[in-house]
Amino acid sequence: MTTTRFAPSPTGDLHIGGVRTALYCWLHARQHQGTFRLRIEDTDQTRSTQSSTQVILDGLSWLGLEHDGEVVYQSQRFAHYDGIIEQMLADGLAYYCWCTPEELDAMREAQKARGEKPRYNGKYRNGGEPVPGVDPVVRFKNPQEGSVVFDDKVRGRISISNSEMDDFIIRRSDGSPTYNFCVVVDDAEQEISLVIRGDDHINNTPRQINLYHALGYRVPEFAHVPMILGDDGKRLSKRHGATNVLDYRNEGYLPEAVLNYLLRLGWSHGDQEIFSREEMLQYFDIANVHSAAAAFNTEKLRWLNQHYLKSHTAENLIQPLQAHLKAADIALDEATILAAIPHYQERAKTLKEMAENMRWLGQAPSEYPEKAAQKAFKGEATANLLNDLAERLQALANYDEASIHGAIEACVTDNEVGFGKVGQPARLAVTGGAPSPDLAVTLCLPGRDSVVKRLQQAVDYINENKG
Missing domain, CATH: 3.90.800.10 (Glutamyl-tRNA Synthetase; Domain 3)
Known part of the structure; x- marks a missing residue:
């Protein structure tokens, strides 16, 4: 029977390198219809904390790396x-x-x-x-x-x-057992068949093997995976950005993007870059993990994340996106969020970025970028055009994208101006310069009352800044 384990120490954050180890352990166990166990190695009573333990549990849960059986805590043994x-x-x-x-x-x-x-x-x-x-x-x-x-x-x-x-x-002299002892006892009693861990443990392995033999335990197989480096070739640390797995959740990455990226960080299957969970289970082989250290590339992770953002439905994204909207103090109703998501999946690489891009939907501009205003809000003619557009929008029987598009075209035609003379100031008036989709969509998403009010606000701004 195949049994693997992930055995982190709760003395700090759940490092992204540890998550890769957990992924490899989980994949190997699931591939062989085996067991994946979680053990918290909290023998260091002075440095181990409950908050760090919770980060481990929350991180694995977010990533969907579910363990089998009860969590084992060394401090209880x-x-x-x-x-x-x-x-x-x-x-x-x-x-x-x-x-x-x-x-x-x-x-x-x-x-x-x-x-x-x-x-x-x-x-x-x-x-x-x-x-x-x-x-x-x-x-x-x-x-x-x-x-x-x-x-x-x-x-x-x-x-x-x-x-x-x-x-x-x-x-130790205080009576507490050491890592090299506890890990042997626990791995033997949990019948771990393959120990997958970082290569910083490789010097411990011969000592542990001797202890296995002395205690009459069966010796498991070992796989020591290389460390993860930053772009500068040095060991990955906070100076390279986030290292705690929950930081990636808070920055708006999707769990499947993080897992896909970590899978490829030291392992490959031809030139394939995108792997579903099913494909991970089908193709991964611990024996094909490279022995050389791999370099973490944030831009590659962002690219992968955008791929997964684009592949999801709005319904699948709304719950994690709402958490980011709330964190950024952006209040939007569910219908508006669902309507807006398809227009931002191509524009954002993270959920956090998507949420920030949507801020304008629930918040009228309090000011306009100076250069943009100078270019878009020129003179009395622009104020008249915005007034005209506001009146046409207010008069629409149905406030939808098709009707709004018709109102914009009518405004352009009746005033005998180019589309940009209406579109550019209207977009700035409504969004304040935020990234936004097609103009008809932009004028539809916040709702009629909000858009008309924003257009009138821009008219007031233009009249107050004449000359």
């Missing part, structure tokens, strides 16, 4: 870990170490001075007297001979000599 460590001490697989931090620092400095790799020297490996006033750590008795060899699904065969590793700590 300390007694269980402690029991295993005590048995290891009894079986001679682990031992107490009373070295003080100062002693360890001096040990490392002396090793550096001799040109050696800094490491614990095994002082208490074969026993030793307790040191008064010192709370001991517990160290795992790592094998001192032979090598650890494993076939990584991304990086190929990896071999590490046991002589390169020291006896690592499995329980």
Whole structure:
């Protein structure tokens, strides 16, 4: 049975790189009709927070990466870990170490001075007297001979000599278990068959494999995926923009765009760029993930997001769009939003941008861009044209796009002017210069009363600024 897991630490934001790992884990499990588990590795009690845990849960939920079974919290399993460590001490697989931090620092400095790799020297490996006033750590008795060899699904065969590793700590002096210990116990007990994680963990893997063997656990397979870099070739961080997955939701990206982009960030299927969820499940293979780091490109993500915006119906977009309209303090009724969406799917790359582009629909201009006003609002003739158009719109029996288009054409024809003489000032009067669709649509969307009022407001502005 295939079982994967996503095991983040709730000590900060859910990084976009972590989301890619979760996606790979989810895809591999679903492809093999297996199980995808979620584990919160909150053993670091000083840095773990409930808010960070909630970000993880909310982020995975938004992306539709549903996990199987209950969430496992390592902080709730300390007694269980402690029991295993005590048995290891009894079986001679682990031992107490009373070295003080100062002693360890001096040990490392002396090793550096001799040109050696800094490491614990095994002082208490074969026993030793307790040191008064010192709370001991517990160290795992790592094998001192032979090598650890494993076939990584991304990086190929990896071999590490046991002589390169020291006896690592499995329980701290405060009694809390360490990551390298807990992850082995949990992966074994949850029957994880494939561990997919970032390649920053690759140095931990040989230590963990030795621990699997010592405890009599089955060793899972491993796949260490490369880190994500910014456009400048440096590790992706906040200086490159958003890194928390919920920041992308708040910036107006669709979950399917984020997943599609992350899928392609280190994996490919020919030249295909757009993948449905079904195609992701059909084509993805963890063995085909590239071992080289991938560079994050925000413009590529924006392009993908616009593709998905255009592919959705207005009905599908209205709920997430309403959240962005509310966040921007833009009040529009549902009918207006539904009518406007099709005209902005080509114009916006994010929902946030789409919402901002719609601000004019519910908010008459309080001012006009100076250069635009100088060009569009020229003289008394323009004021007369806007007055005429307002009267024609007010008189329409049916206020719809076709009738509005007829009223505009009649205004142009009867006044013997070009379309631009009416269209340009009317558009500025109604939108204040915001991006807007065809003029008849622009004059229809806000409703008759609002449009007529805006045209009259522009007439007043022109008359007040004569000369």
